[in-house]
Amino acid sequence: MNLPKYLVATLISLLMFIGHAFALTADQKITLITGDNELRIGALSKVAESSDTEAIPYLQAISDDQVKIKGKQIFIVNDSDVIDAITGKAVELPDDAEDVVNNNQMRGEIDATISALNLFSKETKIRLDAAKALLDADPSAGRLVLIKKAEQQETDSAVKQILFQVRAAIEINSEDKATRLAAAKQLGESANPGNKQILSSRLGPDGEKDQEVVAEIKHSLNLIQGHMAIYDKLGQIFTGISLGSILLLAALGLAVTYGLMGVINMAHGEMMMIGAYATFVIQNLFHHYLPGAFNWYLLAAIPFAFFVTAIVGIIIERLVLRHLYGRPLETLLATWGVSLMLMQLVRTIFGAQNVEVENPVWMSGGIELATNLILPNNRIYIIGFAVFVLFAMWMLITKTRLGLFIRAVTQNRAMASCTGVNTRKVDAMAFGLGSGIAGLAGVALSQIGNVGPALGQGYIVDSFMVVVLGGVGQLAGAVYAAMGLGIVSKFLEGIAGAVLAKIFVLVIIIIFIQKRPQGLFAFKGRSID
Amino acid sequence: MNTRRNFIKSVSVIAASIALIGTAAFANAADDTIKVGVLHSLSGTMAISETALKDMALMSIEDINKKGGVLGKKLEPVVVDPASDWPLFATKARQLISQDHVAVTFGCWTSVSRKSVLPVYKELNSLLFYPVQYEGEELEKNVFYTGAAPNQQAIPALEYLMSKDGGSAKRFVLLGTDYVYPRTTNKILRSFLHSKGVSDADIMEEYTPFGHSDYQTIVANIKKFAGEGKKTAVISTINGDSNVPFYKELGNAGLKAKDIPVVAFSVGEEELRGVDTKPLVGQLAAWNYFMSVKNPTNTAWIKQWKDYAKAHNLPTANKPLTNDPMEATWIGIHMWAQAVEKAKSTDTDKVIAAMAGQTYKAPSGFVAEMDPKNHHLHKPVFIGEVKADGQFNVVWKTPGPIKAQPWSPYIPGNDKKPDEPAI
Numbered sequence: 018m019n020l021p022k023y024l025v026a027t028l029i030s031l032l033m034f035i036g037h038a039f040a041l042t043a044d045q046k047i048t049l050i051t052g053d054n055e056l057r058i059g060a061l062s063k064v065a066e067s068s069d070t071e072a073i074p075y076l077q078a079i080s081d082d083q084v085k086i087k088g089k090q091i092f093i094v095n096d097s098d099v100i101d102a103i104t105g106k107a108v109e110l111p112d113d114a115e116d117v118v119n120n121n122q123m124r125g126e127i128d129a130t131i132s133a134l135n136l137f138s139k140e141t142k143i144r145l146d147a148a149k150a151l152l153d154a155d156p157s158a159g160r161l162v163l164i165k166k167a168e169q170q171e172t173d174s175a176v177k178q179i180l181f182q183v184r185a186a187i188e189i190n191s192e193d194k195a196t197r198l199a200a201a202k203q204l205g206e207s208a209n210p211g212n213k214q215i216l217s218s219r220l221g222p223d224g225e226k227d228q229e230v231v232a233e234i235k236h237s238l239n240l241i242q243g244h245m246a247i248y249d250k251l252g253q254i255f256t257g258i259s260l261g262s263i264l265l266l267a268a269l270g271l272a273v274t275y276g277l278m279g280v281i282n283m284a285h286g287e288m289m290m291i292g293a294y295a296t297f298v299i300q301n302l303f304h305h306y307l308p309g310a311f312n313w314y315l316l317a318a319i320p321f322a323f324f325v326t327a328i329v330g331i332i333i334e335r336l337v338l339r340h341l342y343g344r345p346l347e348t349l350l351a352t353w354g355v356s357l358m359l360m361q362l363v364r365t366i367f368g369a370q371n372v373e374v375e376n377p378v379w380m381s382g383g384i385e386l387a388t389n390l391i392l393p394n395n396r397i398y399i400i401g402f403a404v405f406v407l408f409a410m411w412m413l414i415t416k417t418r419l420g421l422f423i424r425a426v427t428q429n430r431a432m433a434s435c436t437g438v439n440t441r442k443v444d445a446m447a448f449g450l451g452s453g454i455a456g457l458a459g460v461a462l463s464q465i466g467n468v469g470p471a472l473g474q475g476y477i478v479d480s481f482m483v484v485v486l487g488g489v490g491q492l493a494g495a496v497y498a499a500m501g502l503g504i505v506s507k508f509l510e511g512i513a514g515a516v517l518a519k520i521f522v523l524v525i526i527i528i529f530i531q532k533r534p535q536g537l538f539a540f541k542g543r544s545i546d
Numbered sequence: 547m548n549t550r551r552n553f554i555k556s557v558s559v560i561a562a563s564i565a566l567i568g569t570a571a572f573a574n575a576a577d578d579t580i581k582v583g584v585l586h587s588l589s590g591t592m593a594i595s596e597t598a599l600k601d602m603a604l605m606s607i608e609d610i611n612k613k614g615g616v617l618g619k620k621l622e623p624v625v626v627d628p629a630s631d632w633p634l635f636a637t638k639a640r641q642l643i644s645q646d647h648v649a650v651t652f653g654c655w656t657s658v659s660r661k662s663v664l665p666v667y668k669e670l671n672s673l674l675f676y677p678v679q680y681e682g683e684e685l686e687k688n689v690f691y692t693g694a695a696p697n698q699q700a701i702p703a704l705e706y707l708m709s710k711d712g713g714s715a716k717r718f719v720l721l722g723t724d725y726v727y728p729r730t731t732n733k734i735l736r737s738f739l740h741s742k743g744v745s746d747a748d749i750m751e752e753y754t755p756f757g758h759s760d761y762q763t764i765v766a767n768i769k770k771f772a773g774e775g776k777k778t779a780v781i782s783t784i785n786g787d788s789n790v791p792f793y794k795e796l797g798n799a800g801l802k803a804k805d806i807p808v809v810a811f812s813v814g815e816e817e818l819r820g821v822d823t824k825p826l827v828g829q830l831a832a833w834n835y836f837m838s839v840k841n842p843t844n845t846a847w848i849k850q851w852k853d854y855a856k857a858h859n860l861p862t863a864n865k866p867l868t869n870d871p872m873e874a875t876w877i878g879i880h881m882w883a884q885a886v887e888k889a890k891s892t893d894t895d896k897v898i899a900a901m902a903g904q905t906y907k908a909p910s911g912f913v914a915e916m917d918p919k920n921h922h923l924h925k926p927v928f929i930g931e932v933k934a935d936g937q938f939n940v941v942w943k944t945p946g947p948i949k950a951q952p953w954s955p956y957i958p959g960n961d962k963k964p965d966e967p968a969i
Contacts, residue, residue, distance in 0.1 A: 054711055082933065120931060120941040121828045122713055125804035153805065211773075218716075218776040249770070256762035263760075361589070368861030369593035371787065375822045376794075383798050389769065393798035396762075466759045466791045471591055475757045510763045515754040516724050 041072050043103045046091055049076075050084055050117040058126050062159035065130050068166065073134050075102060080127045085114040129154035136167035141176065148179040153211065156186040182207055186215050197230050205237025209388045213241045248390035253511055254504065259396040261503025262403035263465070265496060266458040267476045268483035269410060272495045273451035276484055277427045278444070280338055281349040284356040285480060286473020288326045288452045292459020293468045294363060295322035297372050312377040315460065322456040329359075330452025334445045342444070356473070363470045371469035380464055399461045406457055411492065413450070423447045486526055488536030497537055579622040580615075580892055582607060582879075583642035585653025585663070590630025591757070591786065595871070596655050598816055598862070599677060600625060602872040603652045605854045606879040616883045617890065624648055632662045639663040643672045649892035650675065650882055652875060656785075657681060657727045664689070671894050675882060677874035679811060679833075681730035682952045683960075687967040688894070690901060691922045692874040692881075694834050695950040696734050700781075702927040703809045703832035704735060706942050707779045708742065712929075713807055715779035717748040719768050724753040728783035731811070735781060737956035748775065758788050761795040769799060772806050780808040789813050790821050797825025803931070804828060814869035818936040819862075826932045833870040834910060834925040836938045841911035847876070848909075868909070877914050877923065880906050912947050919966035922950030 041049075041064070048060040064072050078084050078093045084102065085092045091102035092110055099110040119127065128150065135147035151164070161184070168180045185203035188196050201219075204212040216234050219225045225234060267289065274282040296318040303314035333355055341347045376395060383393040414420040422443045425433040434440045462472065483502060487494025502522065509518035530536075584603045586596035607621045615621060624646045628635040635654065642648045643666065650673040654660045657680050667674050667688040679694040706712040720735060722728025732751055739749060750771050752764055772778035784792055789810065796808065809830040815837050818826075837848065848868055855866040881904045886892055889900035901916050908914040908925075915924045924947035930938025953960040 082939075116939075118939050118941060120711060120939075121804045121807055121830075122711055124828060128804075153802075155804075213773045214775065217774055245773075249766075252766055253763075256760075256766070259762065260760050364589065364593070369588070369597050370816075370819055370862065371594060371790070371821075373819065373822060381797065381825070383800065385800075389773070391798070391800050393795075395794075395798065465794065467787045469594060469787065471787075474591075475759060507763055511767075514752055515758055515764065519755055 041069065041075060043089075046075065046102055047086075047089065050079060050086055050091065054120070054123050057123060058159075061126055061130050062157075065133055065160050065163050068134065068137060068163060070134050070137055073131055076127050076131050076134075078102075079117060079119065080124055080131065082116070082119065084117045085110065086117055087111055087114040090114075125154060126157070129157065129160065133160050133163045133167070136163070136171075136176075136180075141173045144171070144173065144176050145179070148176050148183065151183045152179055152186075152209065156183070156190075156215065158187055158190070161187050182209070182212070186212070189215060189219055194227055194230065197225070197227070198233055201230055201233040201237055205233075205240045207241075207388075209241070211388070213238065213245070216241070244387070245389050248387040251386070252390045253507060255390075255392055255396075257504030257507035258500065259400060259503070260507055261500035262396075262400040263458075263461065264479055264483050264503055265499035266399070266403045266406060266461050267455075268480040268487075268495050268499055269406060269492075270451040270453070270455035270458065271480045271484050272487070272492055273410075273423075273454065274448055275481070276489050276491065276495070277423065278447055278451070279343070279345055279348075279427075280341075280448070281345050281352065282451070283349055283353040283477065284333065284359060285352075285451075285455055286475075286477035287356045287359040288330060288455035288473070289459040289462060289476060290363065290468075290470065290473040291329055291359065292322040292326050292456030293374070293463040293472055294367060294372070294459075295325045295456065296460045296463040297367075297374050297468055300374055312379060315377055315380070315464075318460050319457065322460045323453040326456025326459070327449040327453035330455075331445050331449040333452075334448040338448065339441065339444060360470045360473075367470075369470065371467045374463040374468050376464055395464050399464065402457075402461055406454060407492075407496065410450075410454060414492070419443075419446060419450075423450075482526055485530065486536055488538035491536070491538040494536055494538035579620050580617070580886075581622050581624055581646055581648040583639075583646065583648035583651035583653065584623055584625045585628060585635065585638060585642065585651050586655065587630040587659075588625075588627040592630040592655050592659075594786065595816060598867075598869070599653075599655070599871055599875050601855070601858075601860055602851070602875045603879060604858075605851065606876050608854070609850070610879070610883050616886050617892075621883075628659070632656075632658050635659045635662045636666050639666045639674075640670070643667075643670045649673070649886075650897070652677065652879060654678070655871070656725075658725065660689075661726075673882075673894050673897060675875075675878040677871045677878055679870070681727045682734070682954050683730055683957070685920060685952045685963075685965075685967045687898065687921075689921060690878065690882075690916070691950070691952070692878040693871060694925060694927075695922055695952050696731055696954050697951040698834060698925050698927055698948050699811055699832050700731050700735055701738055702944060702948075703811070703830070703929060704738060704781065706832075706929050707781075707807065707809060707830075711942065713777055713779065713804075715807070716744070716776035717771070717774075717778040718744065718750070719771060719778065719780040720749060720751045720783075721764065721768075721780055722753055722783035723758075723785045723788060724755055725785075727785070728753065731783050732781075734954045734956045741956065754784070754788060756786070756788075759791045761788075761792045764792075765795045765799045765801065768806065769801065778806050780806060782808055782810040783812060784810070785812045786817075789817060793821065793826050793829065796829075802828065803830070809929070814871075815867040815936065815938070816869045816872075818932070819865070819867065821936070823932055823936045824934055827934050829932045830941075831930050831932070831938060833928055833930065835868075835870045835873040835908070836928055836930045836940055837868045838930070838933075838937045839909070839911055839928070839940060841909075843907055844909040844911060847873075873909050874923075877906050877908050881914075881916060915947065917949060920950060920952060921967060922952055923947075924949050 049057060083094050085094055092114055093100050093102050094110060099108055101108045132147040132150040135143050138144050164180060164184050168184060171177045171180060181203055185200035188200040191197050204216055216238050219234055225231050271282060271285045274280050299318040299321050300314050303311050337351050337355060338348060341351060380395045380398060383391040385391050422438050425438060426440050426443045430440055483495055483498045487498030506518050506522045509521050584600055586600040587593050588597055588600060604623055607623050610616060611620050624642060626638045626642060628638045642651055652675045654676050655678050660676055664686060674689045675692060676689055677692045679699050682695045707715040718739060720732040722732060736749060768780060807830055809832060811832060813831050814833060851868055852866045855863040884904050885897050885900040889896040902918040904916040905913050910926055912926045917924060926947050927944045928940050929942040930940050933939055953963045955961060
């Protein structure tokens, strides 16, 4: 068993040797970046065929848009460092050097060639990533030789399995019937949507002619379809829960201000907006003062957004709302006015344009459960965050003294006052709490959408829908309503499209509220009057 | 009765005072200036895009004034804020024409705002310059369209996607916001695709409401659709804010530009300002101008804009950007000034006649020409790919300017419509 390994090792060293012998010439380097795409791709195939691993850094520089050209001189620009690609020496960049422009097709080809060359790396991890990248790239006959070679000398079974797939994706277009048949069978063995695309595009009128191969393709398609169907359903449920978690975050604060205190708070959306801008401010501070810890700015933004919005909420309560308790319609008008003022204030300070809030690295990307089901990280974190906020709020309302006071004042203000509760202070704290939670929602929203002065406008109606549907004054109701609305609207969107789904959801809510005006959960108490 | 009388009384008082203000304004309109209206939303949802156009209009006016004005008179801008409220556009337009006696108005962004002011300009026979790409199907005597018609933006973009360089797309997702511009554009595009032999089974059409922010289902559907056949491309007419969550979702779902390219008609430099562009690299946009276009006119223009932004302390002064509608505003105002010089009058009909065939050296690097008849500019088309810094790499362009076809030949019945406005 030692012999083949030994052979492979010699083969690799032999390849490395050949690589050295064929390191890119100046002419090759120029043809790779000049002329039209067809010429450049031709030059790329030559590089691929030569298996010249030394070409990788240069190709990478082209792919990263670092290469500029002037006449016969090629420059690789990395921030302020400029080197001449042919001599390798540091040089000055002339003003009239032109960028080498890659379009998507070109970039795809370059990246695929790099991956193909990486298949000969000594590290299994690099080979595995390269093979995966090739699976995603457009199959190109120009790389077939290289892939076959890599397959022969591959020792790792995981990499080898992927390479079989890559080869099959190319060979499905082969001239030879037996090869096509084998390729069709191979492609059916993995539930990769890319394979599905390759197979189904062979079925068209100008595609496969041979009946036997067609039957094999159809069989493979069915196999893939079966795999994918389960994950499609799972994906749908996940998106529903994710939308529900966002609705819940948006509505929780309102459940306090409207549900418990009876203030129709039209400025609730603007509290979220302020929370999002607070995140933006913290992000910028981290950029300036703590660039090393930039990925963790969100953790600092959470308490900051909470306190900023809570304080804004308390100020509004002290200045405006305390004069209006028990007059819900007036609170509607007053808070609407406040919301306009807040929006204009933000516009004056930060400008009418949206501001850029960057996702930390750990919030981008996703977990790949199956090739057709990727759960985005930001959604997962937001679901977790919603659960955390809900739990914290529940603890606060049921287990703390402040929570006790809030419940007492909302249930019977006069009695609470008689027993010595400072109701005014409790009002302010409760409104501050509701606003602060809206601020937390703003932090979450800044990670998935726009941060602009009108951010809150998009969520205010949804928030009211959740609170009213759940039953005014009920936290549990808000949770059920948010999740229910999320899943139902995502389910409808899958069937009827986004526009109709939105209408259907509203119709469902109207009918529901007519049948059950108190919402999902009725508030059992005397304060309902 | 009493209240009604009071009401009538107060109405007449208001009317009288308005008339007074009107005459006062008229009296103030001394002969040494020409008034020019600027009708862009400075608040509300469209402020994000239109504020920059207002500033560009003011810069153009300042530029003309520095060079001696028009007919020896200085231009005096009158800026009003229609607040992204479509009926208010009509009110403000009427106010500009009847009270402020502006000679011309530069303004509007959304098609619905343009449709709302049209009757006013027709009734009072005044001039409107509209600087944004739109769906066509309109040709009014009182309007000059300095943005692109569908054949100057949408159709070349599709042709590029179907070409080898663009990835030879065979299947198309038409994705848009639910209102007149995307619906009409997609109607034209569908019929264009039919003419190229693409069947309905290979076209998916989806709309979302204004301000839609949850694109999970749609992105999943696009992924599914793309898995069912040949190379797929997405044509996005999503307008305004919704683009950000859409592109973010694409990035999270692992859809790269080289797998499924997305070409957008409403996403430019200004729209990308609030976006983390790293996941977007390689996505496409079709316009008649990009800030990254390299030529001396553009370099000078960008510098002028940067200086202007700094001098006037605009909120965007730390990162001043130019984009296609700003270029169209700049061209429009200068062409109008040239036409007034030629007509030696600001009279609407004389200026309309003088506008025909006007040319102006545009920052796009080409000479923009006003069509002798159809009130649209001849413009070049560029396809750009998003770079990591929010600018665009021009990957394809037309050899020269293209004549606008406001009546798209891909909509049945349009072949009989004349290529000039009815008088």
